Amino acid sequence: MGKPRYKTIKGNWRTDYFENQNPIVLELACGKGEYTIGLAQAFPDVNFIGVDIKGDRIARGSQAAHTLGLSNVAFLRTDINFITEFFKEQEVNEIWVTFPDPQPRPKQEKHRLTHPRFLTTYKRLLTPGGTFHLKTDSPALFSYSLEKVQEEKFTDLHYTTDLYTSSLNGIHLGIKTKYEQLFFDKGFTINYLQCKTPVI
Template sequence: MARQKLPRFIHNSQAENVIERGKELYSTIKGEWREKFFNNNNPIVLELACGKGEYTVGLAKKFPDKNFIGIDIKGDRIARGSKRAIEANLKNVAFLRTSIGFLEEFFEENEVDEIWLIHPDPQPRDKEEKKRLTNINYLNLYRKVLRPNGDFFFKTDNSGLFEYSLGTFVEAGYKILRQTTDLYSSELLPEHHDIVTHYERLFVEKGFKINYLAAKI
């Protein structure tokens, strides 16, 4: 496994679309994503815990007039997304390797226009609640970087996490606009833009329902 990861770490160190510790932009990009990286004034969209970047890249292909940033702590996963973006010649994609808890170190208040959270780890045990990415502390953190009236989209196959999140979104002051506990049988299906991650495909094949909500702050 280590042998497989090493080439990906080397890729990240050389790839212009990957921002990680040791690179100049890692410590200077805050508040200047449009000027220093994207060279445009387009809206900024984050995919939190982006994994292999399937959604980040998929959305970037469909919306060339927006800037997309996939964020994950796992370098080997980010490398896969980075390669996909490079192969597709996408200039509106960046990957940031950091923990979600450090968002404020990389984004100014109101710098972000839209956030996607796709199938995060449900952290089902009670003692893991603080690790859930829809925990109220995280939702309050997202509010700090998301502009007023900014959009938040959330998908999960885990019904327990979805039910929990419905409560925390409201508690954190988000306005839930639309929701469904069965996306694939819902009129909301077009909202996921026909982008299906590897794990989502597996979930659906196993009979799991996909929960989805759209919210604003």
Template structure:
């Protein structure tokens, strides 16, 4: 393991805004995020596969009356978001090191108000489609922890993943579905406050359009 990764893991171990194996709240936080971590009753918003947490940190700055949790299995990535949030003095954002497969281990039914999926791996190979974060396998997990009419967002540059997701959400019963194949040329542009992940910045600089959708779970 590289020295840089070891430093980042050490940072996570000391950070109050990172929950991971070995920390007391990691095993007991389910259903108690507002009560035991955020100490308020504000709605909870998740960013799944958050990477370095650019979106979680960005949204937390724009919406101080919401609580944000970035989730990723890679601790070295989470360290970047944790450190940035600390630097900015943000108390409404946390990071959870966990596999999204086990989302229901950390959130109670109806505990989550919104979910963001920003530039996920498209898993284009046919045998890996089940690993897409918008596959029904995962949509069931999201519905299990979200409030009624909870809002799901997806941003991606991958048209195949986007078309797949539109079809799956339609069949899944998500309502009020809105979509655009070119976010930055659409009326929904301003809703994103200029926040971009590292991957989004790379893709937009190369001229790729960003696809975006949102819809509510029944």
């Protein structure tokens, strides 16, 4: 997305960027956008937006989307702390967080992407009943995240500590980021959870 749209895109992704009324899915800290691209190929009637602070990373994702002719993909360069500047409340249908930095030290807790301050933001952005997904190779982050999504009153929680042997495996469609493939090849198990925002 070009910078001229920065101040006008909030609440207008469907009309001004995608020019359709399809659901919107975010991948936060998307890196090179491998997951965003994979999902967009699988679901052409859904709009996917990869968000990352590193411009060189999302430039590669943008180029891949262009090469593949995907019109249902966008990339946004911003710090996730400022995500509410670009999306209005209940504008998003799903959020994926795939292999975020686990921020393992106690003093880093507030930077974890499943810290309550982030989860509160996700609940604001998601539609009622909207889905939040997390994939991580970090058992410590996963345990922390399981606790926090329940404290924050997310509902319909499903999870596994070994995605590839779980009945939940089909949800991620076999899409692997570069780092996920490295973890998998080394024999690490992949932790996954999904949950929903409350329907009031």
